[in-house]
Amino acid sequence: EIVLTQSPGTLSLSPGERATLSCRATQSVADNYLAWHQQKPGQAPRLLIYGASSRATGIPDRFSGSGSGTDFTLTISRLEPEDFAVYHCQQYGSSPITFGQGTRLEIK
């Protein structure tokens, strides 16, 4: 089973700043099948990025994903108030599919 470790656990930033979230895997993610989801309180997660770097439909271009193998990054170039949420990475390249523990992005 691939274990995903997200860092930091909590990130405190201000609107307008740049956010960099990390997701590290214990073994290489097949075909870079790595996704990022955003989750707001009381809501289901929403897909942001798939295939490590492809934005899902309707996702603003301030969200970008990068990385390969075992190290992946989600970058939000300029934080908007609605971006403060929990972010989950997910690998879907091998079974069992696994998630990271989440990074909470909070307003500083």
Next chain:
Amino acid sequence: QVQLQQWGAGLLKPSETLSLTCVVSGASFSGYYWTWIRQPPGKGLEWIGEINHSGSTNYNPSLKSRVTMSVDTSKNQFSLKLSSVTAADTAVYYCARRIDSWGQGTLVTVSS
């Protein structure tokens, strides 16, 4: 645009069987894996397993002995059963299309 609507019992007693169903609309049911994921209160996401339109399944080894998934292609529905539940199974359960579309979630509480 694909939509997933789920339903099922929200309160169970220990040892009972959890049963949830999800109906898919707005997209083809074939060609995808349909997934169940859960999230205990205040915690992260856990993949339970997935099923495709022909009934082929993949389950999380940690839950495999208690999980059964089924599909009804005539109704564009798929279902989850989790047997012998305990308080540790208390969570919001989501249905999803592999990675890109999620149901609204169902809070299932296990309590005597």
